[in-house]
Amino acid sequence: MVVGDFPIDLDTVVVGAGPGGYVAAIRAAQLGQKVAIIEREWIGGVCLNVGCIPSKALISAGHHYQEALDSSVFGVTTENVKLDFTKTQEWKDNKVVKTLTNGVEYLLKKNKVEIIRGNAFFNDGETLRVFTADAAQTYTFKNAIIATGSRPIEIKGFKFGGRVIDSTGGLNLTEVPKKLVIVGGGVIGTELGGAYANLGAEVTILEGSPQILPTFEKDMVKFVEKSFQEKGVTVVTKAMAKEAVDNGDSVTVKYEANGKEESIEADYVMVTVGRRPNTDDLGLEVVGVEMTDRGLVKVDNQGRTNVKHIFAIGDIVPGAALAHKASYEAKIAAEAISGHPSAVDYRAMPGVAFTDPELATIGLTAAEAKDKGLDVKASKFPLSGNGRALSLNQTEGFVRLVTTKEGNVLVGAQVAGVNASEVIAELGLAIEAGMNAEDIALTIHGHPSLSETIMDAAELALGMPIHI
Known part of the structure; x- marks a missing residue:
């Protein structure tokens, strides 16, 4: 050297x-x-x-x-x-x-x-x-x-190599596996599980928590669970992955669920339990x-x-x-x-899952707001009442605003549905700007658009909804 x-x-x-x-x-x-x-x-x-x-x-x-x-x-x-x-x-x-x-x-x-x-x-x-x-x-x-x-974190019994892969290996497969097991049902696992299910793989997700996507609220996750059922994806929650045995041309995954030892054979097992x-x-x-x-x-x-x-x-x-x-x-x-007085402010940090449908959250949930001592209400507008969602044939989901009861100030929002990753941006701006439901309701939104659901949810928060 x-x-x-x-x-x-x-x-x-x-x-x-x-x-x-x-x-x-x-x-x-x-x-x-x-x-x-x-x-x-x-x-x-x-x-x-x-x-x-x-x-x-x-x-x-x-x-x-x-x-x-x-x-x-x-x-x-x-x-x-x-x-x-x-x-x-x-x-x-x-x-x-x-x-x-x-x-x-x-x-x-x-x-x-x-x-x-x-x-x-x-x-x-x-x-x-x-x-x-x-x-x-x-x-x-x-x-x-x-x-x-x-x-990626490597867990005991699942040493990376061969047919035991991490998310990088999952992205670079040369063929769509006939059967794929995913250990970890967080954002990465569910996103790639959904992608490969759409591409034709038979997917099984093993998740240790009571639900997949544990960082999102249950009423949002249920849409993804329903989509997985329709795609034939098997989701096993409260599951403990034990070991992967590489058979050369397949892999056997051993796990425990409901107090029983189980095993499943697949082409690959992808471990996505964290980083x-x-x-x-x-x-x-x-x-x-x-x-x-x-x-x-x-x-x-x-x-x-x-x-x-x-x-x-x-x-x-x-x-x-x-x-x-x-x-x-x-x-x-x-x-x-450079000497600027800049400082981080995470109050409007979006979290997004590119699942079917997409999920997005920003600011506080209603439960988090109440834990912080805020007196809030949640106003939920369904995508089924939106013309653009209907024209896309994607009406599963909702927009929910979390606003203070006094002043209707927006402190958080959740979106489940088509293009949630894009819709959430307006809500982030509203939180950053300290806007209230009236500010949003008085903002003219193009028609027909998915963003109109934000205006509709704001009108709902004000007690004067038009489309529900």
């Missing part, structure tokens, strides 16, 4: 080029900082390469396949529908993932961010070393933003950066660690592991380094 003899000076260095890191680097550069970004694997990180983006591509492909198989309700009939999964994967990798990751690299270069490839290790609070396969170079820095993301922060092998303990027992970095409301010029964002800090949370925190940290 060749070792650099002289340190190279850096101003602000960002470690990790995912949706937290690359956004931090670009915003810091826009604010006049001289920035370098260090990435050991993928520009764009897990999200763009083997996470958020490719999973949504497979979900989209599954929807198109199902529509091609049966659109008879619209008077459209088709014959001899075939799925070429090789082409599906080529489209995902080359037209979607590569387009976005190349775009991110272009944006970094456009903003004059230096890209350094390799593994970063902090020597102390002012220097770090970057290792490649055949060389190592030492750098000094004035400020650092750590955005190294997370990786672990990538804070090991960085040298943070050498620098004295404080961390939690779970390996998360302790930060203040600007992302600053106890080492004042070192910041941390995204999956490696407390809170939900969400790409948009990482990007939000990235801007705050970059602005803090």
Whole structure:
């Protein structure tokens, strides 16, 4: 290995080029900082390469396949529908993932961010070393933003390899499995389970909690459960996964449910039980950066660690592991380094599941609001009363507003249904702006549109509904 003899000076260095890191680097550069970004694997990180983006591509492909198989309700009939999964994967990798990751690299270069490839290790609070396969170079820095993301958790009895795969392996299968077992019914497991069910796989989901998607309210999840039943997806809740036995051409999954030992054979078992922060092998303990027992970095409301010029964002800090949370925190940290009084405010942080139908939540649920001592009411408008939902033949779901009884101020909202991931954005803006139900009801919405359900729910909150 060749070792650099002289340190190279850096101003602000960002470690990790995912949706937290690359956004931090670009915003810091826009604010006049001289920035370098260090990435050991993928520009764009897990999200763009083997996470958020490719999973949504497979979900989209599954929807198109199902529509091609049966659109008879619209008077459209088709014959001899075939799925070429090789082409599906080529489209995902080359037209979607590569387009976005190349775009991110272009944006970094456009903003004059230096890209350094390799593994970063902090020597102390002012220097770090970057290792490649055949060389190592030492750098000094004035400020650092750590955005190294997370990786899938491997559980006992399910060592990754062969037919035991993580979400990355699930996204990169070369064929649609005839049978797929998913251990973990959270957002990742249910999204990919639904995608592969739409693509023709027989899917079984094993979830340890009493319901799949445990971070969403039960009346929202029931729509996904119903959809799974219609697709033939088997959901086993309160299940404890015990062991996976790789048989070479299949895998046997052993689990316990309702006090009984069970087993199921499949082509693959995908484990999606959570993610672990990538804070090991960085040298943070050498620098004295404080961390939690779970390996998360302790930060203040600007992302600053106890080492004042070192910041941390995204999956490696407390809170939900969400790409948009990482990007939000990235801007705050970059602005803090530049002397701006920016600080995080998570009150309108959306959570989305790209299931069938989609689920989205933002702000407080009614129960959470009451726990905080707020006197609130919940107003729920069904999609079945919306013209656009009817024209799409997707009327399952609702929009619910959580508003204070005094003043009708919006403090939270939940959306279950078609395009919930898009509809939730207006509600986030309303919460950020401190709007009340009257503000929303008086906002003119285009007709026919799904967003009209927000206006209808606001009118319901005011006690003057038109369409219900």
